[in-house]
Amino acid sequence: MSEHEHHEKENFFTKYVFSLDHKMISKQFLITGMIMGVIAMGMSALFRIQLANPGESSSILSTFLGRWAEGGVMSPDIYLSLVTIHGTIMVFFVLTGGLSGTFANLLLPLQVGARDMASGFMNMLSYWFFFASCVVMIISLFVQSGPAGAGWTIYPPLSAVPQAMSGSGLGMTLWLVSMALFIVSSLLGGLNYIVTVLNLRTEGMSMTRLPLTVWALLVTAILGVLSFPVLLSAALLLIFDRSFGTSFFLSDILVQGEVLSHAGGNPILFQHLFWFLGHPEVYIVLLPALGLTSEIIATNSRKPIFGYRAMIGSILAIAFLSFIVWGHHMFITGMNPFLGSVFVFTTLLIAIPSAIKVFNYIATLWRGNLQFTPAMLFSIALVSTFITGGLTGLILGDSALDINVHDTYFVVAHFHIVMGLSAIFGMLAGVYHWFPKMYGRLMNLKLGYAHFWGTFICAYGTFFPMHFLGMAGLPRRYYSNTAFPMFDNLLDINEVVSFFAIAGALFQVIFFFNFFYSIFRGPISSQNPWKSTTLEWTTPVERIHGNWPGDIPSVHRWAYDYSKPGMDEDFVPQIVPLKDGEEEHH
Amino acid sequence: MIKVLFVLVIVVFLAQIVRVFEISSKIKNTKNEVSDSSNNINGIFLLISGIGLLVFFFWQRAEWMDQTLQISASEHGPIIDALWDTTMGLIIVVFLLLTPLLFGVAFYFRGRENRKASYITHNNKLEFFWTAIPAVILLALISYGLNVWGKIVNQDTSDAMVIEVYAKQFGWTARYSGLDNTLGAANVRFVGGTNELGVITENTKDKQIKDLEDKINKLENDLITISSAGKRKLIQQRIEKLQKKKNTLLTYFITTPKENLIAGEDDIVVKELHLPVGKKVLFKFRSQDVIHSAYLPHFRVQMNCVPGTTTQFAFTPTITTKDMKKELDNDAFEYVLLCNKICGNAHYNMQMKVVVETEEEYSNWLSNQTDKKIINL
Structure with missing residues (x-):
C-alpha cells in the first residue's frame, strides 16, 4: 500500500495537462465532451432552421455556414454533413467518450476503493487519443470539399466513392482517421476500467457489494472492448477500398458516367460489421446512464435500490442480447428473411430485461422519501424517456412493421428518446450529483431546476411529434420535404419540432453557466452532501492524488443501506462494520 | 460584434440572477439545499408534467393523426396494419399506465422532513410476475409478428x-x-447512350461491339497524327480501357445463358x-x-x-x-x-x-x- 501513497511533485503540466490522476482525466473527458456537445447541438439548431423554413434565407445560416449557405440558404450537401457530424459527435464523442470517459474515470477507482486506475499512463493515453480524435473531427469541418456527409452510419458505396457526394472526399478520410483514434482511446480506457474493477477492489468489496454504477460501467467497458475492434476493422477495410483500390464493399459501380474498377465486393458486409458494433454501442451509451441513475435514485429516495440482483441480471442480459440483435437494422437490405426472423426474436426479448429495470426504478421510488435534487429530477426524467422511447422499439424491432417505418422520422424519434435523451439525462444527472466530488463545490440549485424543467419540456416537445412525421412516411435525412405533395401538410409539425429543439438548446446555456460559475464561485460542499453510502464520499473534499489520505477503508456491507431499520441515521456507509446481530442484506 | 455583446449580456444577466439567489437565501437563512418546499414544488411540477405529457400525447393524436398514412393499398397492407394496430395499442396502454404511475409515485412520495422511507430490498413474487407477464406478452407478439413477416416474404411469386x-x-x-x-x-458496365440500364441482348450484341470497335479505331487514327507524348499516353490508356470493356462484353456474351440474352429483347x-x-x-x-x-x-x-x-x-x-x-x-x-x-x-x-x-x-x-x-x- 505505502508506495502508492507517495506521489511525485506536480507541476502545471503534470497536474492539468498530462495528468495521471483519474479525477483530473475525468474532468478532461467531461469538458471535452461538453465542448463537442455544444458543437453538435449547434449543428442540430442549424438544420432545424432549414427544416422549419425550407429554402428560406436566414442570416444565422450564412453567418455559421459561409459559402455553404449562399444567400442564407443552406445547401443540400452541408445539410447532409451537418446531420452526419451531429450524429457522430453525439453518439461517439459526447455519449461514449464524454459519458463513459467521465464517469468511469471518476467513479470506478473511488467506488471500488482504489488509489487510481490500474494503469494511470494508459488512462492518460486514452484521454489524449480521444482529444486527438476530437481535433481531427473538428478539422474535418473545415476542408474544401466539406465534412463527411454519408450519415453517421457511413454506408459504402456512398462513403467510399468520392464522386458520389462532396462529403465523401477528404472529409470522409478525416472522419475515418478520427474514428480510428477514437477506437484506440476507447479500447485503452475500456481495458483499464475492466482491470481496475476486477483487480483493485478494496478489502470486503465483493462483486455483489458493488454499486450498480460500477456494474454498469464494467459491463459497458466489456461491450466496448468486444465490439469496437469490429468497427475498427470495418473502418480499415473502408480506408483500403477508398484509397488502395480493394473491393471489400464495392462491386459493379457506375458513377458520374464512369465505371469503377471494383468488382466482387458487397456493401451489405459493411453494414454487418458496422452494426456489430453499432448495436452494442446503443447500450454502451445507455448502460452508464442507467447505472448512474440507479445510484442517484436510490440515494435520493433514501431507499435501497429495488431488486439489486435483478438489476445486475438485467444489465448482463441486455449486454448479452445486444450482441445478437444487430440485424434489426438491416431487415430491408435484402438479407435472408429467415435471418430477419431470428433477429426479430432476439430483439424483442430485450424488452424483458428493460421492463424489469423500469419496474425496479418505480418500485425504488415507491414508499421512499424523495429528495428532488436536479440530479434526481433528471433521473426520473430518464425513467420516463426510457419508457416512452423503449416502447416504440417493439414496432421497429418487428420486421413486418419495420418495412413501413424503416429510416423514417419514426426511427429518429425512437432512438433520440430512448438513447439520446435517456443517456443525456443520465449524464446531466451524473454531473449534478458528482459535481461536489469533482470540484468540491455545489452547483446552484435554482438554476439547476430551471435547467431541468426547460430541458425536460423541450426534449419531449422536440422528439414526440417526430413519431407522427414518421407515420406519415417522411424519410429521415431529407434536406426538405417540399418535393412531395404528400408531405406538404407536415410543415406545421416540423415547425413545432424546430421551436422546441432551438429552445431546448438555449436552455443549456443555463447549465453551462451554472457549471463554470460553480467551479469557481459555488458554495463549498460538505464531505457527503447527499448523505450517500458509497465509498467516494468517504474521501476528503480536497480531492487528493491517491484518494484517501490514510489506508484505503475496507467495506462491510452493500451499497444500499438507506433507511435501514434500527440504525441511527437514514444511511449507513459501506465502511461501517455490521452491528452485533445485524443481518447483511444479500 | 453585436452577437458577442449579446452573449456577454446573457452571461452577466445569469450571473446577476445567481447573485440574487445567493443573497436572498442568505437573508432567508436557507442553504443551497433541497428543502421541504422545493420538494413540494418539484413534486407538484412532476405531477403536472406527467399529466401534461398525456395531454400532449392526446392533443397530437387529435391534431396530426389524420396526416399520417391511413389506408394501405396493397394485399398485405391490412395484415401489416392489423399487427401495427395491435402493437401500437399495447404500447399506448403501457405508456398510459406507466407514465401516470411514475410521475404519480414521484409526486406522492415527495420528500418531507419527518418522512421515513421503507427498507424494501426486493420481492421475489412481484419480480416473478413482472418478468413473466412481459415475457408471455412478448412471446405472443413475436409469434404474431413472425407469422405476418412470413406471409409477406414467402409469397408465391410464380405467377407474378x-x-x-x-x-x-x-x-x-x-x-x-x-x-x-x-x-x-x-450489367451497369454496359450502360451507355440510349441503353440506360445496361441491358445486353443477342440482338444488340453486334451493335454494342461495333460501337466499341469504332471508338477504338477512331482513337487509333488520332494516335497517328498526335506527337505530344503526354497526350499519346492518355489516348493509349483510353484505348486499353475500351479494349478491356470489349473483352468483358465478349466474355459476358459467352458466359450468359442464351435465353437470358434473348429475354431482354x-x-x-x-x-x-x-x-x-x-x-x-x-x-x-x-x-x-x-x-x-x-x-x-x-x-x-x-x-x-x-x-x-x-x-x-x-x-x-x-x-x-x-x-x-x-x-x-x-x-x-x-x-x-x-x-x-x-x-x-x-x-x-x-x-x-x-x-x-x-x-x-x-x-x-x-x-x-x-x-x-x-x-x-
Missing part, C-alpha cells in the same frame, strides 16, 4: 408480373419484362410505374451507384437497392389511383415511389410516379410503349 426497379443518383427507372415475363441480362424501359390493380407484381431492384431504398409507403413496401446484387419484393396493389383520389377526397393525390436511403445531395427529391389502374387501362398504356422496347432503342 416481373418488373425491374432501377435506381441511380437521383432518379428511378422501371423495366417491364415483356411477354416472356423474364428480365434480360444486364422485349423488355420495356419507362420512367413511370403503371401497375394493374389486383395483379401480383414482383419487383426486382438494382442500383448502379450507391445504396438506395425503394419506399412505397402506401403499399407498405420497402426494399434496399444494392449495387452489385439484386433484391426483390412481391406485392399486389388493391386500390387504383382513381379510387384512392375519391377515398381521400384529394384530386391531386398520386402514389409515389421515393428514395429512403441517404444517397447524395438530391436524395430528398428522388422519386417516381406510380399509377395503379384497371387491367384495361394498363394494357392500353403498355401497348403505347413499344418505342421504349430494348430492341427498338
Whole structure:
C-alpha cells in the first residue's frame, strides 16, 4: 500500500495537462465532451432552421455556414454533413467518450476503493487519443470539399466513392482517421476500467457489494472492448477500398458516367460489421446512464435500490442480447428473411430485461422519501424517456412493421428518446450529483431546476411529434420535404419540432453557466452532501492524488443501506462494520 | 460584434440572477439545499408534467393523426396494419399506465422532513410476475409478428408480373419484362447512350461491339497524327480501357445463358410505374451507384437497392389511383415511389410516379410503349 501513497511533485503540466490522476482525466473527458456537445447541438439548431423554413434565407445560416449557405440558404450537401457530424459527435464523442470517459474515470477507482486506475499512463493515453480524435473531427469541418456527409452510419458505396457526394472526399478520410483514434482511446480506457474493477477492489468489496454504477460501467467497458475492434476493422477495410483500390464493399459501380474498377465486393458486409458494433454501442451509451441513475435514485429516495440482483441480471442480459440483435437494422437490405426472423426474436426479448429495470426504478421510488435534487429530477426524467422511447422499439424491432417505418422520422424519434435523451439525462444527472466530488463545490440549485424543467419540456416537445412525421412516411435525412405533395401538410409539425429543439438548446446555456460559475464561485460542499453510502464520499473534499489520505477503508456491507431499520441515521456507509446481530442484506 | 455583446449580456444577466439567489437565501437563512418546499414544488411540477405529457400525447393524436398514412393499398397492407394496430395499442396502454404511475409515485412520495422511507430490498413474487407477464406478452407478439413477416416474404411469386426497379443518383427507372415475363441480362458496365440500364441482348450484341470497335479505331487514327507524348499516353490508356470493356462484353456474351440474352429483347424501359390493380407484381431492384431504398409507403413496401446484387419484393396493389383520389377526397393525390436511403445531395427529391389502374387501362398504356422496347432503342 505505502508506495502508492507517495506521489511525485506536480507541476502545471503534470497536474492539468498530462495528468495521471483519474479525477483530473475525468474532468478532461467531461469538458471535452461538453465542448463537442455544444458543437453538435449547434449543428442540430442549424438544420432545424432549414427544416422549419425550407429554402428560406436566414442570416444565422450564412453567418455559421459561409459559402455553404449562399444567400442564407443552406445547401443540400452541408445539410447532409451537418446531420452526419451531429450524429457522430453525439453518439461517439459526447455519449461514449464524454459519458463513459467521465464517469468511469471518476467513479470506478473511488467506488471500488482504489488509489487510481490500474494503469494511470494508459488512462492518460486514452484521454489524449480521444482529444486527438476530437481535433481531427473538428478539422474535418473545415476542408474544401466539406465534412463527411454519408450519415453517421457511413454506408459504402456512398462513403467510399468520392464522386458520389462532396462529403465523401477528404472529409470522409478525416472522419475515418478520427474514428480510428477514437477506437484506440476507447479500447485503452475500456481495458483499464475492466482491470481496475476486477483487480483493485478494496478489502470486503465483493462483486455483489458493488454499486450498480460500477456494474454498469464494467459491463459497458466489456461491450466496448468486444465490439469496437469490429468497427475498427470495418473502418480499415473502408480506408483500403477508398484509397488502395480493394473491393471489400464495392462491386459493379457506375458513377458520374464512369465505371469503377471494383468488382466482387458487397456493401451489405459493411453494414454487418458496422452494426456489430453499432448495436452494442446503443447500450454502451445507455448502460452508464442507467447505472448512474440507479445510484442517484436510490440515494435520493433514501431507499435501497429495488431488486439489486435483478438489476445486475438485467444489465448482463441486455449486454448479452445486444450482441445478437444487430440485424434489426438491416431487415430491408435484402438479407435472408429467415435471418430477419431470428433477429426479430432476439430483439424483442430485450424488452424483458428493460421492463424489469423500469419496474425496479418505480418500485425504488415507491414508499421512499424523495429528495428532488436536479440530479434526481433528471433521473426520473430518464425513467420516463426510457419508457416512452423503449416502447416504440417493439414496432421497429418487428420486421413486418419495420418495412413501413424503416429510416423514417419514426426511427429518429425512437432512438433520440430512448438513447439520446435517456443517456443525456443520465449524464446531466451524473454531473449534478458528482459535481461536489469533482470540484468540491455545489452547483446552484435554482438554476439547476430551471435547467431541468426547460430541458425536460423541450426534449419531449422536440422528439414526440417526430413519431407522427414518421407515420406519415417522411424519410429521415431529407434536406426538405417540399418535393412531395404528400408531405406538404407536415410543415406545421416540423415547425413545432424546430421551436422546441432551438429552445431546448438555449436552455443549456443555463447549465453551462451554472457549471463554470460553480467551479469557481459555488458554495463549498460538505464531505457527503447527499448523505450517500458509497465509498467516494468517504474521501476528503480536497480531492487528493491517491484518494484517501490514510489506508484505503475496507467495506462491510452493500451499497444500499438507506433507511435501514434500527440504525441511527437514514444511511449507513459501506465502511461501517455490521452491528452485533445485524443481518447483511444479500 | 453585436452577437458577442449579446452573449456577454446573457452571461452577466445569469450571473446577476445567481447573485440574487445567493443573497436572498442568505437573508432567508436557507442553504443551497433541497428543502421541504422545493420538494413540494418539484413534486407538484412532476405531477403536472406527467399529466401534461398525456395531454400532449392526446392533443397530437387529435391534431396530426389524420396526416399520417391511413389506408394501405396493397394485399398485405391490412395484415401489416392489423399487427401495427395491435402493437401500437399495447404500447399506448403501457405508456398510459406507466407514465401516470411514475410521475404519480414521484409526486406522492415527495420528500418531507419527518418522512421515513421503507427498507424494501426486493420481492421475489412481484419480480416473478413482472418478468413473466412481459415475457408471455412478448412471446405472443413475436409469434404474431413472425407469422405476418412470413406471409409477406414467402409469397408465391410464380405467377407474378416481373418488373425491374432501377435506381441511380437521383432518379428511378422501371423495366417491364415483356411477354416472356423474364428480365434480360444486364450489367451497369454496359450502360451507355440510349441503353440506360445496361441491358445486353443477342440482338444488340453486334451493335454494342461495333460501337466499341469504332471508338477504338477512331482513337487509333488520332494516335497517328498526335506527337505530344503526354497526350499519346492518355489516348493509349483510353484505348486499353475500351479494349478491356470489349473483352468483358465478349466474355459476358459467352458466359450468359442464351435465353437470358434473348429475354431482354422485349423488355420495356419507362420512367413511370403503371401497375394493374389486383395483379401480383414482383419487383426486382438494382442500383448502379450507391445504396438506395425503394419506399412505397402506401403499399407498405420497402426494399434496399444494392449495387452489385439484386433484391426483390412481391406485392399486389388493391386500390387504383382513381379510387384512392375519391377515398381521400384529394384530386391531386398520386402514389409515389421515393428514395429512403441517404444517397447524395438530391436524395430528398428522388422519386417516381406510380399509377395503379384497371387491367384495361394498363394494357392500353403498355401497348403505347413499344418505342421504349430494348430492341427498338
